[in-house]
Amino acid sequence: MSKTVLLQGNEAAVEGAIAAGMRFFAGYPITPSTEIAERSAIRLPEEGGKFIQMEDELASIAAVLGASAAGMKAMTATSGPGFSLMQENIGYGAMAEIPCVIVDVQRVGPSTGLATSPSQGDYMQAKWGTHGDHPVIALSPSSVLETYTLMVRAFNLSEKYRTPVIFLMDEIVGHLREDVSLPDPNSLIINRRKLSFHDGANKQCYYVPEGEYVPAMKPFGQGERYNITGLAHDESGFPINDHDKAGKLINRLIDKVEHNADHIVRVEQYEMDDAETAIVCFGGTARSVMSAVQAARAAGHKVGMFRPITVWPFPDKPLRARLPQLRNILMVEHNHGQMLLEMQRVAGRDVPVHFLGRVDGTVISPDDVLAKLEEMEG
Amino acid sequence: MPSELIHRYMRIDHLPQIWCPGCGNGTIMRDVAAAIQELIDDPEKDINRDNIVIVSGIGCSSRAAGYLDFNSIHTTHGRAIAFATGIKFANPKLNVIVLTGDGDCSAIGGNHLIHAARRNMGLTVIAFNNNIYGMTGGQYSPTTPDGDVATTAPFGNVDRPFDIANLASGAGASFSARGDVYHVRETIDIIKEAIQHKGFSLVDVYSVCPTYYGRKNHKGSAVDMLRWQKENLIPTARYYSMPEEERAGKKLIGILSYNDYPEYTEEYAKLVKAYRKKK
Amino acid sequence: MIGRKQLIIEDAWCKGCGICVAFCPKQALELRDGKVHLKDDGQCITCGLCEMRCPDYAIYLVNMEE
Numbered sequence: 001m002s003k004t005v006l007l008q009g010n011e012a013a014v015e016g017a018i019a020a021g022m023r024f025f026a027g028y029p030i031t032p033s034t035e036i037a038e039r040s041a042i043r044l045p046e047e048g049g050k051f052i053q054m055e056d057e058l059a060s061i062a063a064v065l066g067a068s069a070a071g072m073k074a075m076t077a078t079s080g081p082g083f084s085l086m087q088e089n090i091g092y093g094a095m096a097e098i099p100c101v102i103v104d105v106q107r108v109g110p111s112t113g114l115a116t117s118p119s120q121g122d123y124m125q126a127k128w129g130t131h132g133d134h135p136v137i138a139l140s141p142s143s144v145l146e147t148y149t150l151m152v153r154a155f156n157l158s159e160k161y162r163t164p165v166i167f168l169m170d171e172i173v174g175h176l177r178e179d180v181s182l183p184d185p186n187s188l189i190i191n192r193r194k195l196s197f198h199d200g201a202n203k204q205c206y207y208v209p210e211g212e213y214v215p216a217m218k219p220f221g222q223g224e225r226y227n228i229t230g231l232a233h234d235e236s237g238f239p240i241n242d243h244d245k246a247g248k249l250i251n252r253l254i255d256k257v258e259h260n261a262d263h264i265v266r267v268e269q270y271e272m273d274d275a276e277t278a279i280v281c282f283g284g285t286a287r288s289v290m291s292a293v294q295a296a297r298a299a300g301h302k303v304g305m306f307r308p309i310t311v312w313p314f315p316d317k318p319l320r321a322r323l324p325q326l327r328n329i330l331m332v333e334h335n336h337g338q339m340l341l342e343m344q345r346v347a348g349r350d351v352p353v354h355f356l357g358r359v360d361g362t363v364i365s366p367d368d369v370l371a372k373l374e375e376m377e378g
Numbered sequence: 379m380p381s382e383l384i385h386r387y388m389r390i391d392h393l394p395q396i397w398c399p400g401c402g403n404g405t406i407m408r409d410v411a412a413a414i415q416e417l418i419d420d421p422e423k424d425i426n427r428d429n430i431v432i433v434s435g436i437g438c439s440s441r442a443a444g445y446l447d448f449n450s451i452h453t454t455h456g457r458a459i460a461f462a463t464g465i466k467f468a469n470p471k472l473n474v475i476v477l478t479g480d481g482d483c484s485a486i487g488g489n490h491l492i493h494a495a496r497r498n499m500g501l502t503v504i505a506f507n508n509n510i511y512g513m514t515g516g517q518y519s520p521t522t523p524d525g526d527v528a529t530t531a532p533f534g535n536v537d538r539p540f541d542i543a544n545l546a547s548g549a550g551a552s553f554s555a556r557g558d559v560y561h562v563r564e565t566i567d568i569i570k571e572a573i574q575h576k577g578f579s580l581v582d583v584y585s586v587c588p589t590y591y592g593r594k595n596h597k598g599s600a601v602d603m604l605r606w607q608k609e610n611l612i613p614t615a616r617y618y619s620m621p622e623e624e625r626a627g628k629k630l631i632g633i634l635s636y637n638d639y640p641e642y643t644e645e646y647a648k649l650v651k652a653y654r655k656k657k
Numbered sequence: 658m659i660g661r662k663q664l665i666i667e668d669a670w671c672k673g674c675g676i677c678v679a680f681c682p683k684q685a686l687e688l689r690d691g692k693v694h695l696k697d698d699g700q701c702i703t704c705g706l707c708e709m710r711c712p713d714y715a716i717y718l719v720n721m722e723e
Contacts (some may be wrong), residue, residue: 058457067467220451228442230453388714
């Protein structure tokens with residue numbers, strides 16, 4: 001058994017990443033994510049890894065992609081303004097299929113906003129921040145322990161699907177300190193990208209066998225001499241202007257995530273078995289919602305919590321399965337109604353969707369949730 | 379069947395290249411291939427083809443990565459040096475060569491250039507400097523001389539230009555040099571020195587863009603532009619033997635600054651050695 | 658040593674920029690119909706300057722068999 005330690009969410013992100021095999025971190029200081037860079041600067045040399053503080057967030061994500069192409073598991077961490085700066089190269093990572101993890105510890109925006117206050121206003125940016133249609137996997141933890149275990153999963157998904165994974169934290173969880181007993185690192189399942197060496201049958205570096213979605217990655221810098229580009233390319237890795245091939249590529253990139261949604265999607269369902277009202281929330285918001293559910297249950301109300309852990313792709317299927325039993329859905333999030341749009345899409349006209357949101361940097365309390373439930377009943 | 383050099387080190391299925399007639403970029407790309415070939419063929423030099431990584435950004439220059447038959451990565455506009463930093467730091471045994479343009483490395487990517495120089499990250503940066511944004515059709519760049527015309531400077535450029543080699547020196551580059559497309563032999567030798575240099579090295583190679591820069595500014599044909607280079611860009615030995623007054627308006631082709639500061643990845647390796655946890 | 662090297666022109670790759678013609682020290686080259694050609698008067702000394710400056714790799718020397 002591992003011993004119990006007092007750990008901050010941001011620190012747990014680093015420890016989880018190291019457990020997952022992350023040995024390269026490039027970043028730029030920004031509140032409220034800076035502790036991730038600081039701890040990486042200490043921990044990576046201890047593990048034989050590498051830390052570098054770059055000149056800005058544009059450089060940070062670029063260095064991370066370069067390091068990953070060169071064979072390392074790599075990560076960066078930032079917050080809203082820096083996340084905005086990284087968007088172009090997140091698209092590059094999706095297009096060139098370079099695995100990496102980008103941590104965004106959300107704070108209040110837009111612009112410099114409220115630098116030290118929590119928000120979940122980057123939910124849609126995590127999906128649509130970079131231009132063009134592209135795949136996105138985004139995960140959002142709601143506790144310190146989950147930050148650790150989910151970070152391992154973030155790297156596993158990134159390696160398996162060869163795509164950047166957004167680790168969507170918020171200031172609530174990032175700066176939360178909890179007693180946690182971390183799992184034995186040897187008990188963790190760690191994925192690595194599938195590699196193909198000097199593949200005689202098919203030398204194409206982006207060759208995808210029939211019925212599969214993800215090309216095996218040829219090691220870069222070991223003699224394969226292939227080309228990586230952010231331009232539309234064919235299986236050879238060289239730029240093309242052929243619209244059929246470009247369409248095939250971009251559709252495959254999207255399909256590799258959409259068609260594997262059952263594997264990628266994880267949700268937490270708390271007291272949902274007989275729930276007639278589902279409170280939907282993600283990340284740090286779940287902490288208030290869970291207390292509210294307990295209080296509502298104690299008062300005899302059939303309320304449950306439905307929490308997407310995988311926030312992109314949105315968990316359509318498990319949510320749809322709950323719709324027949326629900327009279328009401330309450331979406332609670334620290335923004336002006338972003339996941340709400342996904343909720344409304346899935347709920348359609350079957351179940352009314354209510355909303356409790358906040359953009360002022362204060363935390364939605366259990367009482368706020370209970371008051372909203374009462375208003376809905378009334 | 380092209381020449382042996384081209385056959386060995388370029389992806390001939392992708393040639394002829396896309397550049398305009400007379401564009402200097404093809405010559406610079408050949409200089410890079412020739413420098414690498416001479417280093418690989420020299421048994422006294424420890425340069426291995428599989429350890430060479432070509433990194434480029436976006437723009438005319440940056441198409442070079444796709445033509446050179448090495449590990450190659452064509453990245454985003456301005457970010458080639460930042461990608462290269464990640465590659466080099468992740469695997470310091472690689473010879474990472476960045477092929478970039480004047481806009482790519484001194485406008486949108488200027489910050490990465492000065493910081494890689496300051497860190498003394500062991501990269502070799504070859505700037506294909508044609509004084510214009512060619513890929514987008516002739517807008518002024520940070521190296522367009524003041525007064526010159528571009529599509530976005532129709533009445534003459536008010537900006538003052540960068541000297542990229544001096545910019546890198548000023549940022550602390552341990553190796554900074556200038557080449558051109560007329561003095562081929564000298565430029566190949568400079569690139570060879572740059573590749574062998576352990577720390578950060580930059581070679582600002584003056585290209586020619588007859589299509590967008592030359593035509594708009596009445597510089598004549600590619601041949602005329604090369605003649606200008608012949609007369610105004612002077613290799614080291616001759617430059618320093620010229621009387622001071624003759625040097626006015628002329629520029630040196632050769633190494634401008636050199637230093638043996640400790641290289642970044644080697645310094646970091648020492649730190650890891652000192653602080654690595656014993657398992 | 659003349660005769661040990663031969664000048665080759667890769668017609669399809671020549672874009673007719675004229676750089677090799679202008680800087681040939683023996684004026685042994687000319688442009689015809691937008692492509693470079695070796696003049697017929699045997700002035701080429703196989704110095705290789707054309708190859709070094711050709712941006713399109715369309716003109717080069719090969720070593721002949723002994």
